[in-house]
Amino acid sequence: MSQTSSKNAVNVKKSGGFHYAYMIVVACCAISLAPVAFTFSCAGIFFKPVTQELGIGIGTFALYLSSLLLAATLTLTVAGKIINKYSARLVLSASVLITAGAFAAMSTFTSVYQFYVAGAFLGVSTAFLLYLMIPTMINRWFKTRVGFFMGLCSAFTGVGGILFNPLGGYIIANYGWRNAYLAFAVLTIVIALPFALFVIKSYPADKGLRPFGDTGEDEQKGAAPQVTGVSYSKAVKSGAFYTGLVFSFGMAFITNINFYLPAYAGSLGMSITLGATVASASMFGTMAGKILLGWVNDRSVVGGMLFGLGCGIVGLGLMAFFAKVGVWVVLIAAALYGISYAGVSVQTPLTIKTIFGNREYAPIYSNIAMAASLSSMIGSAAWGFIIDSTKSYPMTFGIGIAIAALTIVAGYVAMQLGKKLDFTTK
Structure with missing residues (x-):
């Protein structure tokens, strides 16, 4: 149909x-x-x-x-x-x-x-x-x-x-x-x-119906409601698209650290139960982060990017350098990191919508999401190898911080390149 x-x-x-x-x-x-x-x-x-x-x-x-x-x-x-x-x-x-x-x-x-x-x-x-x-x-x-x-x-x-x-x-x-x-x-x-x-x-x-929030101004002016954006054929040939792929890949890659939080807690001498609590704190941060990121993005997509990945950087930094202060620091850090985890399902699609518009959003975002899926497939094992090779969680978290910072750069560059694209209707 x-x-x-x-x-x-x-x-x-x-x-x-x-x-x-x-x-x-x-x-x-x-x-x-x-x-x-x-x-x-x-x-x-x-x-x-x-x-x-x-x-x-x-x-x-x-x-x-x-x-x-x-x-x-x-x-x-x-x-x-x-x-x-x-x-x-x-x-x-x-x-x-x-x-x-x-x-x-x-x-x-x-x-x-x-x-x-x-x-x-x-x-x-x-x-x-x-x-x-x-x-x-x-x-x-x-x-x-x-x-x-x-x-x-x-x-x-x-x-x-x-x-x-x-x-x-x-x-x-x-x-x-x-x-x-x-x-x-x-x-x-x-x-x-x-x-x-x-x-x-x-x-x-x-x-x-019209979409929620559509005041019908176009119809009042005698024009048909229009959906604007970049065509799929032009989007996939643009620099914004390929930079968006890097952004999507990086956003998903850092989230795979989440699998190793219980093991990290164990390396600090915490019990299995307390390690599970650290994982739960991350999950709580993710749940709250999805709503918070949505709220922030409604006001500023760049602000949402900085907030989400910034929380991830702060959370990883606390776990890398201040974990010995107390368990409460690790729990707060895990919750902050969880906010960045929420970025895959909230920040990435909203960033891509801002760059390319709604005209052919589904096929464009579908291609961008491939990078996130591939990143998750690679990252779930890659972080384990990084931990094994460095034999250091602080160093591993430092690598995560660097990737998060580069992801912010990729997202910002993608949005700047997107401003050069023409939004049209069908």
Whole structure:
């Protein structure tokens, strides 16, 4: 089903009172809460029980996440064009079903290679549910407060982790990991599918509305509502695009330090429980950071970039040089670092929107997101090698600080180059 008619619709009524855009926010929150959180925020609870039963190492099992991210990277080459061409309701519903099917299948697996195949299917759905859904839908449905609502929706992946990690752990402890995967499959269907199937609408025009915050000034002047931006063909040939790829890669790369925070806490002599608390502090910072970054970006995208990555630099600096002051310093530092972690799902899409506009945002951002997916695939292991080779967490965090600073530079340069691009309508 082509979306051309929806995008070109002109006779839309002025919105008033409750705007259906809020329902789009609820739908995005629900989908982030279940399938996205299950895929990423809850993945760790299965490592020990699955590897023990299959008799394999954790690293061998965790390779299914590499399979997932590789598949997501490849899917993102076409995902933006798909969600632009076809009904978002059908695309997102299919993605939810793929996720549920993968979890259901994982409950029956007896070989690690089967998990690698399932990871590839999860990667296909992840391209749409994690990387494209929130930036695309919020940009289509909102003209104002884009950052805030993008951050709010993204925060629900963390909420899902907080809610469902204990539930999944309970099911694993009492009924086994297979039943936990099956429960996640059922919950994915129950929580996410109704919203994807019955609430999601591709464009405001599908409901006879303008985007939230659109005052209709163009219509009052006798002109049709216009969506402006850089065309995809021109965007991918621009310096801003390639600098944006570097920005996206760097933003995602520093977030992978998060995997090693419990081990870092252990190197300081902290207990396993306290190490988990440090990881939780980072997760709290990420959740709060998504909303804060959205709020700041609604006022200044450059300000959001400096705030998010600046918090990461301060957090890593505190962990590198002031950890011995006390546990409270490490907890604050982890929370500050968590704010920079939020940048992948909030700062990157908002920066790309500012550079290239809304005209062909989905296919452009889909390509930019490939760098983030590839970076996550590489970075999850790369930081481990850096720690092993330097034998020093302070030095590792210093490298992270340098990458964060370079990422700020790349983002700023991309925005300056973007100012030279012509925004046009179709």
